[in-house]
Amino acid sequence: MELTGAEIIWECLLQEGVEVVYGYPGGAILPTYDALSKYEDRIKHVLVRHEQGATHMADGYARITGKVGVAMATSGPGATNMVTGIATAMMDSVPIVCITGQVPSGVLGSDAFQETDITGITIPITKHNFLVTDVRQIAPVMRKAFHIARTGRPGPVLVDITKDAQNQKTEFVYPTEPLRMPGYVPASAATPDQIERAMELLKSAERPLILAGHGVNMSGAERALLELAERAQIPVALTLLGKGAMPESHPLCLGMMGMHGAAAVNQAIQGADLLLAFGMRFDDRVTGNLRTYSPNSRKIHIDIDASELNKNVKVDVGIAGDLRTVLEQMLPHVPTLSHAAWLGEIRNWQEDTDERDIIHYVAPTDKLYAAHAIRDLWEATGGDAIVVTDVGQHQMWTAQYYLNQRPRSLITSGGLGTMGFGFPAAIGVKMGSPNDTVWAIVGDGGFQMTLCELATAAQENVNVNIAIMNNAYLGMVRQWQEFFYEERYNATPMHNPDFVKLAEAYGIPARRVSRREEIADAVAWAQSINGPTLVEFQVEKADIVYPMVPAGADLDKMIRRPSAPNLPDWSENH
Amino acid sequence: MKHTLVALVENEPGVLNRVASLFRRRNFNIDSLTVGRTEDPNVSRMTIVLDSSVARVDQVQKNLYKLVNVIQVDEVTHQPFVSRDLALIKVRASAEAAWIASQFGARIIDHREDMMILDLSDEESRVEQFIEALRPHGIIELVRTGVVAMGQGSHTVQAAPQFA
Numbered sequence: 040m041e042l043t044g045a046e047i048i049w050e051c052l053l054q055e056g057v058e059v060v061y062g063y064p065g066g067a068i069l070p071t072y073d074a075l076s077k078y079e080d081r082i083k084h085v086l087v088r089h090e091q092g093a094t095h096m097a098d099g100y101a102r103i104t105g106k107v108g109v110a111m112a113t114s115g116p117g118a119t120n121m122v123t124g125i126a127t128a129m130m131d132s133v134p135i136v137c138i139t140g141q142v143p144s145g146v147l148g149s150d151a152f153q154e155t156d157i158t159g160i161t162i163p164i165t166k167h168n169f170l171v172t173d174v175r176q177i178a179p180v181m182r183k184a185f186h187i188a189r190t191g192r193p194g195p196v197l198v199d200i201t202k203d204a205q206n207q208k209t210e211f212v213y214p215t216e217p218l219r220m221p222g223y224v225p226a227s228a229a230t231p232d233q234i235e236r237a238m239e240l241l242k243s244a245e246r247p248l249i250l251a252g253h254g255v256n257m258s259g260a261e262r263a264l265l266e267l268a269e270r271a272q273i274p275v276a277l278t279l280l281g282k283g284a285m286p287e288s289h290p291l292c293l294g295m296m297g298m299h300g301a302a303a304v305n306q307a308i309q310g311a312d313l314l315l316a317f318g319m320r321f322d323d324r325v326t327g328n329l330r331t332y333s334p335n336s337r338k339i340h341i342d343i344d345a346s347e348l349n350k351n352v353k354v355d356v357g358i359a360g361d362l363r364t365v366l367e368q369m370l371p372h373v374p375t376l377s378h379a380a381w382l383g384e385i386r387n388w389q390e391d392t393d394e395r396d397i398i399h400y401v402a403p404t405d406k407l408y409a410a411h412a413i414r415d416l417w418e419a420t421g422g423d424a425i426v427v428t429d430v431g432q433h434q435m436w437t438a439q440y441y442l443n444q445r446p447r448s449l450i451t452s453g454g455l456g457t458m459g460f461g462f463p464a465a466i467g468v469k470m471g472s473p474n475d476t477v478w479a480i481v482g483d484g485g486f487q488m489t490l491c492e493l494a495t496a497a498q499e500n501v502n503v504n505i506a507i508m509n510n511a512y513l514g515m516v517r518q519w520q521e522f523f524y525e526e527r528y529n530a531t532p533m534h535n536p537d538f539v540k541l542a543e544a545y546g547i548p549a550r551r552v553s554r555r556e557e558i559a560d561a562v563a564w565a566q567s568i569n570g571p572t573l574v575e576f577q578v579e580k581a582d583i584v585y586p587m588v589p590a591g592a593d594l595d596k597m598i599r600r601p602s603a604p605n606l607p608d609w610s611e612n613h
Numbered sequence: 614m615k616h617t618l619v620a621l622v623e624n625e626p627g628v629l630n631r632v633a634s635l636f637r638r639r640n641f642n643i644d645s646l647t648v649g650r651t652e653d654p655n656v657s658r659m660t661i662v663l664d665s666s667v668a669r670v671d672q673v674q675k676n677l678y679k680l681v682n683v684i685q686v687d688e689v690t691h692q693p694f695v696s697r698d699l700a701l702i703k704v705r706a707s708a709e710a711a712w713i714a715s716q717f718g719a720r721i722i723d724h725r726e727d728m729m730i731l732d733l734s735d736e737e738s739r740v741e742q743f744i745e746a747l748r749p750h751g752i753i754e755l756v757r758t759g760v761v762a763m764g765q766g767s768h769t770v771q772a773a774p775q776f777a
């Protein structure tokens with residue numbers, strides 16, 4: 040059947056199982072929006088308020104479902120507004136496909152109205168991208184785009200389609216023959232020799248430690264990880280994006296590592312004699328100073344991306360492969376082991392960590408600490424909500440105090456650290472997983488970067504609950520200023536709008552909480568409403584995320600929570 | 614140490630841009646990069662010369678493989694190979710320059726208006742020696758193609774037939 044390029048785009052999306060597209064129309068993508076009326080019964084289009092929001096929504100949808108998220112925009116400014124969202128997805132290996140309209144092929148390169156070289160711009164921040172100028176190329180390119188986005192190490196793919204290609208007609212047949220991509224061969228499994236060498240290291244280790252990253256969640260390796268850890272009695276440390284890889288209530292699960300990880304976890308990394316790094320990439324936020332990182336350990340590294348092996352940390356056994364496949368190859372060779380002395384040593388560190396934890400501090404009733412608010416939110420939701428965070432102090436407190444029992448239950452921008460990610464991503468998360476309770480935990484700074492999506496949430500009546508940790512500061516930057524810039528708080532105090540009134544202006548019910556005893560009620564209230572809600576938590580202005588490894592410092596040289604200055608009543612109440 | 618990589622890439626628009634962008638982004642310093650056609654019209658061939666550690670070259674290879682359009686990457690420095698760099702050098706015509714050219718096996722491919730263009734295709738180090746020998750006589754204009762390389766004997770860098 041002869042179809043226009045615009046119709047073919049929607050047909051391809053249907054073929055790829057796409058349920059929802061987040062987008063914003065404009066001149067160069069108008070033919071595709073015109074064709075939407077033929078398809079809107081089978082595919083949902085969500086009108087965002089800014090194209091960055093579309094990419095974050097597609098990203099959130101992809102992270103929660105494991106499917107490919109789709110965002111659509113016009114040429115020029117529409118496309119460039121997607122750049123931050125694309126880079127966010129790239130850094131965290133999230134499969135999204137972005138479709139952008141482009142000026143007609145006849146005027147390409149002439150600086151036509153709303154022309155921008157978006158394929159050129161996004162080369163370094165996409166897994167791959169395509170410029171399509173011929174209607175006959177649309178179907179084969181769309182198929183390749185989805186395949187590339189979802190296979191191997193997933194990532195964003197951008198497809199830029201000229202307006203004339205959308206208008207031309209051609210016979211539509213969705214290709215079924217094997218894809219011909221000679222240069223694209225994702226890693227799959229380990230060799231028997233690699234498994235053997237890894238097992239030798241495992242058997243001789245006395246102080247082994249597993250570092251579980253995003254790859255565990257993405258490859259569905261949670262069961263294999265749990266089995267390996269339990270059988271060989273190896274403790275597990277999580278990266279930020281690895282949270283959910285193992286239930287945090289499990290005795291072998293130590294919690295988060297890195298800059299704001301638990302001190303005990305970083306001490307364990309530095310003291311280990313074997314690191315088993317599973318689907319993580321030794322980011323500077325988890326290693327600190329590379330020269331002194333885990334100095335006495337041998338290292339086994341499994342990652343789907345061969346270029347991650349030996350990139351930051353030199354390893355003894357590097358295996359490029361799908362984590363779940365490799366762990367399942369390993370399991371038959373994993374012996375029953377016990378590391379009682381090592382686990383005991385870690386327990387002592389944990390007790391010391393625990394003693395300093397703000398969670399045991401009884402604050403005066405007129406003070407609300409964000410850490411307490413988040414822990415109470417955890418309790419009030421039964422720990423069972425999907426939490427989507429923005430970036431900053433609240434993100435780290437969420438990682439520390441909202442414990443995760445299942446995979447994909449924390450959605451957060453790790454690699455790029457994109458402020459403004461949280462709220463729009465939460466919209467995508469809720470749409471991808473409608474039966475889950477979804478909370479967006481955001482700061483007052485980041486929320487204001489993408490709060491225009493309140494209109495999107497209201498228009499679509501997306502049942503997402505927003506918790507703003509409002510300290511009227513860019514808190515994380517303020518923290519760095521306090522520690523490293525002699526308390527010169529330049530450009531971090533914020534004069535904020537009345538968030539409750541703001542939400543109400545969008546027709547979104549909202550409440551303000553300034554005392555700890557109000558939290559449980561506010562959470563229950565928000566969750567009882569079928570639609571978006573907003574709860575503003577007025578939290579302590581000058582608060583610090585502890586512990587902290589200063590950037591580039593040795594991993595065990597942490598700034599620990601002092602007993603007094605920020606918490607004057609600490610010693611009396613503890 | 615110098616390493617010479619050969620990369621077979623799909624002959625599509627923008628591939629050179631992707632490779633160049635990768636080198637810039639990852640801060641890989643390259644001595645030279647050449648690209649040209651091959652026996653297969655669907656495949657172009659790049660020769661990349663790097664002065665880097667073995668670990669760094671390993672990273673370059675793995676990152677090249679991450680590009681969807683890169684079919685195969687081989688380090689030819691690992692086996693016997695030949696390489697050629699071509700230079701065109703314009704000098705003022707003189708018996709001395711002509712003599713130096715003859716010593717290096719360079720050809721005089723143009724000679725008019727008191728100017729000569731010398732043409733030498735040889736290993737990079739020989740081309741550099743030639744340039745140094747000419748320099749005292751005054752080099753007016755110089756252009757080099759960068760190195761191309763090929764493994765000797767039965768060693769080949771070819772895309773598997775099913776991909777061609």
